[in-house]
Amino acid sequence: MSTSVFTRLHLRDRIRDRDTAVYSILLILALVFPMASIYATDGTALVSQATRAGTFVLLAIGLNVVVGFAGLLDLGYAAFYAIGAYSYALFASTQLASSPAHHAFHLPFWLMLFVALFVAAAAGAVLGFPTLRLRGDYLAIVTLGFGEIVPQLFYNFDQWTGGINAVGGIDQPTLPAWIQGPWSGDGPFQVVRNFNFGGDPVAFYVLICILIAAAIILVNNLYRSRLGRAWMAIREDEVAAAAMGINTVTTKLLAFGIGASFSGFAGAFYGANVSLVSPDSFLFIVSITVLVMVVLGGMGNISGVIIGALVLYYVVYYLIPGLPENVRSLANSIGLSSETTRSLADATQHLNYIIYGGQAFRRMSGASPTASDSALKPHAVWRTRPSTSTTSSTAASWSR
Amino acid sequence: MSLPDFGFYVLCATAIVLLAAQAVIHPGEFVQVFIFGLTQGSIYALVALGYTMVYGIIELINFAHGDVFTLGAYVGSAILGFFAISEGGFTTVNLIALLLVFPAVMLVMGGINVAIERVAYRPLRNAPRLAPLITAIGMSFFLEGVMFLWHGPATVHFPDILPKAATTVAGVFFGFKDVFVVVVAAILVALLAIFINRTKLGKAMRATAQDRDAAQLMGIDINRTIAATFFIGALLAGAGGMIWGLYYNTVYYQLGFRSGLIAFTAAVFGGIGNIPGAALGGLIIGLIAAFSDSYIGSKWTQVVVFGILIGVLVFRPTGLLGMRVPEK
Numbered sequence: 001m002s003t004s005v006f007t008r009l010h011l012r013d014r015i016r017d018r019d020t021a022v023y024s025i026l027l028i029l030a031l032v033f034p035m036a037s038i039y040a041t042d043g044t045a046l047v048s049q050a051t052r053a054g055t056f057v058l059l060a061i062g063l064n065v066v067v068g069f070a071g072l073l074d075l076g077y078a079a080f081y082a083i084g085a086y087s088y089a090l091f092a093s094t095q096l097a098s099s100p101a102h103h104a105f106h107l108p109f110w111l112m113l114f115v116a117l118f119v120a121a122a123a124g125a126v127l128g129f130p131t132l133r134l135r136g137d138y139l140a141i142v143t144l145g146f147g148e149i150v151p152q153l154f155y156n157f158d159q160w161t162g163g164i165n166a167v168g169g170i171d172q173p174t175l176p177a178w179i180q181g182p183w184s185g186d187g188p189f190q191v192v193r194n195f196n197f198g199g200d201p202v203a204f205y206v207l208i209c210i211l212i213a214a215a216i217i218l219v220n221n222l223y224r225s226r227l228g229r230a231w232m233a234i235r236e237d238e239v240a241a242a243a244m245g246i247n248t249v250t251t252k253l254l255a256f257g258i259g260a261s262f263s264g265f266a267g268a269f270y271g272a273n274v275s276l277v278s279p280d281s282f283l284f285i286v287s288i289t290v291l292v293m294v295v296l297g298g299m300g301n302i303s304g305v306i307i308g309a310l311v312l313y314y315v316v317y318y319l320i321p322g323l324p325e326n327v328r329s330l331a332n333s334i335g336l337s338s339e340t341t342r343s344l345a346d347a348t349q350h351l352n353y354i355i356y357g358g359q360a361f362r363r364m365s366g367a368s369p370t371a372s373d374s375a376l377k378p379h380a381v382w383r384t385r386p387s388t389s390t391t392s393s394t395a396a397s398w399s400r
Numbered sequence: 401m402s403l404p405d406f407g408f409y410v411l412c413a414t415a416i417v418l419l420a421a422q423a424v425i426h427p428g429e430f431v432q433v434f435i436f437g438l439t440q441g442s443i444y445a446l447v448a449l450g451y452t453m454v455y456g457i458i459e460l461i462n463f464a465h466g467d468v469f470t471l472g473a474y475v476g477s478a479i480l481g482f483f484a485i486s487e488g489g490f491t492t493v494n495l496i497a498l499l500l501v502f503p504a505v506m507l508v509m510g511g512i513n514v515a516i517e518r519v520a521y522r523p524l525r526n527a528p529r530l531a532p533l534i535t536a537i538g539m540s541f542f543l544e545g546v547m548f549l550w551h552g553p554a555t556v557h558f559p560d561i562l563p564k565a566a567t568t569v570a571g572v573f574f575g576f577k578d579v580f581v582v583v584v585a586a587i588l589v590a591l592l593a594i595f596i597n598r599t600k601l602g603k604a605m606r607a608t609a610q611d612r613d614a615a616q617l618m619g620i621d622i623n624r625t626i627a628a629t630f631f632i633g634a635l636l637a638g639a640g641g642m643i644w645g646l647y648y649n650t651v652y653y654q655l656g657f658r659s660g661l662i663a664f665t666a667a668v669f670g671g672i673g674n675i676p677g678a679a680l681g682g683l684i685i686g687l688i689a690a691f692s693d694s695y696i697g698s699k700w701t702q703v704v705v706f707g708i709l710i711g712v713l714v715f716r717p718t719g720l721l722g723m724r725v726p727e728k
Contacts, residue, residue: 137459138713141664145661145709149710156699288537
């Protein structure tokens with residue numbers, strides 16, 4: 001039980017150094033990326049892609065709180081994402097004018113960002129309150145069921161949400177002032193008054209970067225807080241954590257609510273960015289994609305999860321969709337018949353299923369030897385400790 | 401009686417009263433829907449048995465099981481292609497093909513499931529609980545990917561080789577197919593019950609499910625027993641896939657996700673780990689889905705079924721027939 005707590009505490013200094021390096025590299029990349037990509041491709045398509053990737057980074061950071069910190073497997077994370085997106089979409093478009101409410105709301109984005117956060121957190125609490133006393137895999141099933149029900153509800157209540165027709169024409173955020181420079185096109189430095197985000201991918205990119213930075217700071221502080229330690233205690237051994245005086249239900253509920261609030265955040269941003277919210281955008285595959293991002297990056301490791309999200313986003317939404325085209329041109333160039341070329345290109349289209357399967361399996365079987373090792377040899381870990389007596393080293397590690 | 405139990409009984413009673421009212425007002429329609437629900441429920445029961453057996457023995461929710469079921473239909477359709485079957489009527493060739501292909505598909509799926517267990521789940525047997533669960537989801541996506549690469553995203557035609565005899569009694573339509581589905585499912589469930597209760601391997605399975613370490617100390621080969629559980633679960637899933645194909649004549653690669661979840665709901669409803677419970681739960685969920693389709697509207701069926709799943713887990717995690725067991 002204490003194996004992982006032990007090693008984690010022991011390696012804490014080294015991990016912090018690595019985190020600093022990763023964050024610095026990410027920061028530099030984030031600053032350079034828009035200018036470099038606009039200069040290289042003469043367009044902002046890549047910046048929009050990066051913004052989409054950013055929403056997934058935000059989702060992965062949020063899911064990491066639930067899965068990585070507290071060890072609760074949430075298979076319906078897209079449901080909270082949907083709730084966040086719809087709570088912005090309905091109150092910032094003309095959708096409700098054609099609903100039984102007969103009145104269109106146009107609430108400001110900056111307000112709704114936080115409203116969506118609280119709505120999603122509340123949904124998390126409502127789902128979590130009766131279900132969090134269930135065992136781990138039952139909880140996974142309940143969240144999976146919830147994740148299936150929520151998009152279906154948005155689809156079924158079509159009087160309010162437009163159902164399959166989706167909510168379109170969602171308001172874009174506005175700001176009283178905005179600085180434009182060489183990074184958002186070829187214009188000179190200027191201050192724009194009454195700036196509207198619509199049509200400016202760079203502005204959305206800047207916004208998501210700020211949101212991600214805020215999320216990272218928030219989650220890092222949570223990780224080091226009393227609550228974060230309680231989460232990890234529950235993850236390692238719930239019975240022992242309860243015996244230590246941790247209120248497991250409240251603690252798990254907080255993990256669930258806080259995790260959900262991040263996806264509410266991401267949902268509102270997504271609604272504003274894409275300006276179209278449909279139930280089909282929040283299916284099981286989204287939950288799984290985010291989960292695989294977290295697993296790939298390393299559950300509980302914040303910087304790892306961010307990299308995992310970026311890598312998987314690149315592979316699933318950029319590399320594979322472009323693959324049929326690339327395969328076709330490659331096959332043509334080496335002189336294959338058009339028939340073979342087409343079937344090859346088709347075959348690549350759903351490669352992401354294979355990748356998810358393989359990835360989840362590879363990660364998990366990679367994790368297993370350590371787990372079974374420690375199960376077989378419970379004292380193996382003592383040997384790495386400099387201390388002479390096992391009891392005193394345990395006490396020392398707990399008191400740190 | 402605790403409050404959650406009370407809530408559970410009130411919900412059940414309300415549903416039964418509403419259905420009884422429908423039965424009195426429109427008896428013809430009610431019986432028709434009932435027959436449809438029974439056929440659907442028989443298939444769900446076969447799939448649910450695999451979920452519940454695997455959960456009973458290694459406490460793993462085998463997400464890939466629904467896709468094993470779908471793959472069974474794909475394999476069946478492929479093997480049937482080798483026979484000179486006629487889709488117009490029921491010929492001798494059809495009968496021979498059916499008698500050969502049905503067990504063949506079951507065995508193939510059994511072998512595949514044993515391989516899945518060997519490759520994907522056995523290395524993780526002592527890993528943290530969530531690891532095999534995530535691997536099972538990965539396996540499910542893998543199988544869906546295989547089926548996608550095999551036949552593409554469109555629905556796949558399954559040969560319609562059963563007799564088309566049908567009759568109408570007092571306004572209620574039912575055909576040979578309906579009888580076939582229910583009878584085959586009933587035979588398989590009966591065989592499973594005999595196997596579990598009367599054979600040595602069945603006894604080993606029950607022992608392993610109760611206490612794996614103690615079973616090992618009694619000289620039971622745990623790996624073999626668990627492999628046998630996966631094998632038998634997949635036999636039933638393969639049979640379910642064949643029956644699905646023969647009944648509906650279409651399959652598509654993502655069928656296993658939705659119907660697997662519904663079958664899992666059935667297993668939970670009956671009390672996970674409980675074999676008679678899974679069969680009963682499958683029938684009940686099939687009926688509920690059919691009634692919801694016709695009385696509430698098919699777009700609400702998914703909400704109803706997964707609502708039941710959440711409701712059962714919250715109010716009565718042990719299901720209909722399960723017993724309360726202390727947490728290990």
